[in-house]
Amino acid sequence: MMLSVKDISLQLGKTTILDKVHFNAQAGELCVIMGANGAGKSTLLKVIAGEYPHYTGNVAIKDRELRSMPVKEQAAVRAVLSQQIMLTQPFSVEEVVGMGRFVYGSGLSSSDKEIVSYALKVMQVQHLRERAYTTLSGGQKQRVQMARVLAQLLETPDLHTADYTGRKMLLLDEPVTGMDILHQQLSLQLAATLASRGVLVVAVLHDFQLAAAYASRILLLKNGTMYAQGTVEEMLTPRHIKDCFGVDVNVLEHPHYNYPLVVTAAAAGLFQSPAPKAINVS
Amino acid sequence: MNIKRFKHTGSITFLGILLVLMIIIATGTGAMHISPIQVVAILLKRIGIQLPVSYEANMEGVLWMIRLPRVVLSVLIGAGLGVAGAALQGLFRNPLADPGLIGISSGASMAAVVMIIVQHALPVFSGFPAFNFYALNIAAFAGALLTTLFIFRIARNGGQAVISTMLLAGIAVRALCESVTGLMTYLASNEQLRSITFWSLGSLGGASWQTVLGITPFIVIPLIFLPRLAPALNLLALGEREAMHSGVKVPQLKAILVVLATMAVASGVAVAGVIGFIGLIVPHIVRQFTGPDYRILIPGAALSGAVLLTVADLLCRTIVAPAELPVGIITAIIGAPFFLWLIIKEKRTILA
Numbered sequence: 001m002m003l004s005v006k007d008i009s010l011q012l013g014k015t016t017i018l019d020k021v022h023f024n025a026q027a028g029e030l031c032v033i034m035g036a037n038g039a040g041k042s043t044l045l046k047v048i049a050g051e052y053p054h055y056t057g058n059v060a061i062k063d064r065e066l067r068s069m070p071v072k073e074q075a076a077v078r079a080v081l082s083q084q085i086m087l088t089q090p091f092s093v094e095e096v097v098g099m100g101r102f103v104y105g106s107g108l109s110s111s112d113k114e115i116v117s118y119a120l121k122v123m124q125v126q127h128l129r130e131r132a133y134t135t136l137s138g139g140q141k142q143r144v145q146m147a148r149v150l151a152q153l154l155e156t157p158d159l160h161t162a163d164y165t166g167r168k169m170l171l172l173d174e175p176v177t178g179m180d181i182l183h184q185q186l187s188l189q190l191a192a193t194l195a196s197r198g199v200l201v202v203a204v205l206h207d208f209q210l211a212a213a214y215a216s217r218i219l220l221l222k223n224g225t226m227y228a229q230g231t232v233e234e235m236l237t238p239r240h241i242k243d244c245f246g247v248d249v250n251v252l253e254h255p256h257y258n259y260p261l262v263v264t265a266a267a268a269g270l271f272q273s274p275a276p277k278a279i280n281v282s
Numbered sequence: 283m284n285i286k287r288f289k290h291t292g293s294i295t296f297l298g299i300l301l302v303l304m305i306i307i308a309t310g311t312g313a314m315h316i317s318p319i320q321v322v323a324i325l326l327k328r329i330g331i332q333l334p335v336s337y338e339a340n341m342e343g344v345l346w347m348i349r350l351p352r353v354v355l356s357v358l359i360g361a362g363l364g365v366a367g368a369a370l371q372g373l374f375r376n377p378l379a380d381p382g383l384i385g386i387s388s389g390a391s392m393a394a395v396v397m398i399i400v401q402h403a404l405p406v407f408s409g410f411p412a413f414n415f416y417a418l419n420i421a422a423f424a425g426a427l428l429t430t431l432f433i434f435r436i437a438r439n440g441g442q443a444v445i446s447t448m449l450l451a452g453i454a455v456r457a458l459c460e461s462v463t464g465l466m467t468y469l470a471s472n473e474q475l476r477s478i479t480f481w482s483l484g485s486l487g488g489a490s491w492q493t494v495l496g497i498t499p500f501i502v503i504p505l506i507f508l509p510r511l512a513p514a515l516n517l518l519a520l521g522e523r524e525a526m527h528s529g530v531k532v533p534q535l536k537a538i539l540v541v542l543a544t545m546a547v548a549s550g551v552a553v554a555g556v557i558g559f560i561g562l563i564v565p566h567i568v569r570q571f572t573g574p575d576y577r578i579l580i581p582g583a584a585l586s587g588a589v590l591l592t593v594a595d596l597l598c599r600t601i602v603a604p605a606e607l608p609v610g611i612i613t614a615i616i617g618a619p620f621f622l623w624l625i626i627k628e629k630r631t632i633l634a
Binding site for chain 2: 082086089100
C-alpha cells in the first residue's frame with residue numbers, strides 16, 4: 001500500500017478540522033479530493049505532507065508511519081505543491097526549479113541539471129529560465145513551482161520509460177489555480193502521465209470537468225469527514241454534488257468521451273433575499 | 283548557466299582582489315606613511331621572501347604591532363557582520379533583519395557592560411586577564427543569543443517573521459538594553475566609564491594580536507559553516523513549509539543559523555563594541571550584483587563586509603587625525619541613509 005490514512009482527526013486550536021478520515025491509495029492512482037470551502041481538503045493534504053504531526057490516527061507511506069520518517073526520507077518519496085507560495089526574493093526561474101533537487105545532495109550534478117532542464121521544458125517555462133521569479137504572472141509562477149516539484153520527483157530526465165511504482169508520491173493542492181486553460185490541461189496531463197508511470201498522485205481540485213477527465217478516483221469531503229469515495233461515475237452524481245456543495249447540477253453523458261459532463265442548473269434560489277424595494281429613479 | 287557561473291566567480295575574485303588592495307592601503311596609511319610596495323615587502327619578508335625594496339627599520343614595527351592587528355581585526359569583524367546579516371535575513375526571510383536594528387548587538391553590548399562591572403566588583407576575576415577576556419566574549423555571546431531568540435519568538439507568525447513586529451520588538455529590546463547599559467554607566471567608576479563609552483559607539487582602537495587571536499575562532503567557525511547552509515537557506519526563501527517538503531530539517535537549520543550568526547556578531551561586539559548597519563547594507567549591495575542565491579551571497583557578504591569595515595575604520599582614524607572617530611559613527615552615517623533609501627525603494631513589498 002503506497003498510502004494509507006486511518007481514522008485521521010485533527011484539531012487546530014479548538015476547531016476540529018478533520019474527523020476520522022479514512023482512505024487508502026495505491027501506486028499509479030490519481031486521487032482527486034473534492035469538497036466545498038472549509039471541508040478540510042487542503043488540511044488532509046497537509047497532514048499527508050507532514051505539516052501537522054499532531055494528528056491522531058495513522059498515516060503510513062509505504063507501510064511506514066509518517067511521523068517516524070525523517071524529513072529527508074519523506075522528501076525523497078513525496079513531492080508537494082502547496083498553494084500560495086510566497087517567494088519575494090528575485091531568484092531566477094532556473095534557480096527556483098533547481099531547488100527541487102536539494103534532497104539529492106547539495107550542488108547540482110550534471111544529471112540534476114538535465115532533470116531541471118527537462119522539468120522546465122515539460123512545464124513550458126524554458127524560455128523564462130533566466131527571468132526573475134518575482135516578475136512572473138501568477139499562472140507562470142504556478143507553472144514554475146510545478147516544474148520545481150517535478151524536478152524533485154523525477155529520477156531521470158524522461159517521463160515515458162521510468163517506473164516509479166511504489167516509490168514516489170505527488171501531492172498537489174489546487175495546482176491549476178490561476179493557470180490558463182492550456183496549462184491547466186497540460187498540468188493534469190502531466191499528473192496523469194506520472195500516475196501511468198506508477199506515481200501516486202493526490203490532488204485537490206475544484207473543477208468538476210478536470211476531475212471527471214483525469215481522476216481515477218474521487219474522494220468527497222464534507223465538514224471534515226469523508227462523505228464518499230469511488231469512481232468518477234459513482235461520485236459525480238447530482239445527489240452527491242447537492243449534498244456536498246449545495247448546488248443543483250445536471251450530469252450529462254459526454255458526446256465524445258467516456259466521462260460525464262457536469263452542468264450547473266440555472267442558479268435560481270441561491271440568494272433568498274427579500275425582493276428588492278422599488279428604487280426611485282429621478 | 284555558464285554566464286551565471288562566470289558572474290559568480292567573477293564577483294568573488296573581484297571582491298577578493300579589492301580586499302587585498304584595501305588591506306595594503308589601510309596598513310600603509312596613518313601617521314607614518316608606508317607605501318603599498320613597502321607594505322608588501324614587509325609582509326613578504328615575514329614568510330621568507332625578500333623583495334628589493336628599501337624601508338625604514340621602524341616601519342616594520344609599526345606595521346606589525348600597530349597597523350596590521352587593527353586591519354586584521356576589521357577584516358574579521360566586518361566579515362562576521364556581513365555573513366551574520368546575510369544569515370539573519372535568510373532566517374527571518376526578510377531583507378531588513380540586521381543585528382544592529384533588531385537589537386542583537388545591543389543585547390550583546392549590554393551583557394558585556396554588565397560583565398565589566400561584575401568583573402571589577404568580584405575579586406575572583408582579578409589576576410586572570412585572559413579569563414576576563416573570554417568571560418567578556420561569552421557574556422556578549424549569551425546576550426546576543428538571548429536577544430535573537432526573543433526577537434525571533436515574538437516576530438514569528440505562521441512560519442514567517444512579521445517585519446513590523448520584528449522592528450518594533452527590536453526597538454523595545456534596544457531601549458531595554460540601553461537602559462540597563464545606562465544604569466551601569468551610573469554605577470561605573472571613571473575607568474569603567476571609558477570602556478563602556480567605547481562599547482556603545484564601537485571602535486577598533488583596542489586592537490592587538492591578543493584580541494585578534496581571541497575572536498578568530500568565533501568568526502572563522504561561522505565563516506566555514508554558514509556557506510554550507512546556503513542551499514537550505516535558498517529553500518527557506520520559498521517558505522518553511524516548502525523547505526520542509528524539499529527535505530530541509532527546518533527547526534535544526536534555524537537553530538544552527540541563530541547560533542552561528544550570533545557568534546559572529548557577539549565576538550565582534552566583545553572586542554569592538556556595537557558597529558551598526560554593516561550586516562544590513564552588505565548583503566543588499568552584494569545582491570545587486572549576484573542575485574539572491576545564498577551560495578554566492580554568503581561568501582560575497584563576508585568579503586564585502588571585510589572591505590567595508592576596513593574602509594570605514596581607515597576613514598575614522600584618518601579624517602580627524604591625530605584624533606579618532608568611533609567607527610560606529612561612520613557606519614551609521616553611511617548606513618542610516620541607506621536604510622531609509624531601502625525602505626522607500628521597497629516599501630510596497632517588504633513592509634507588507
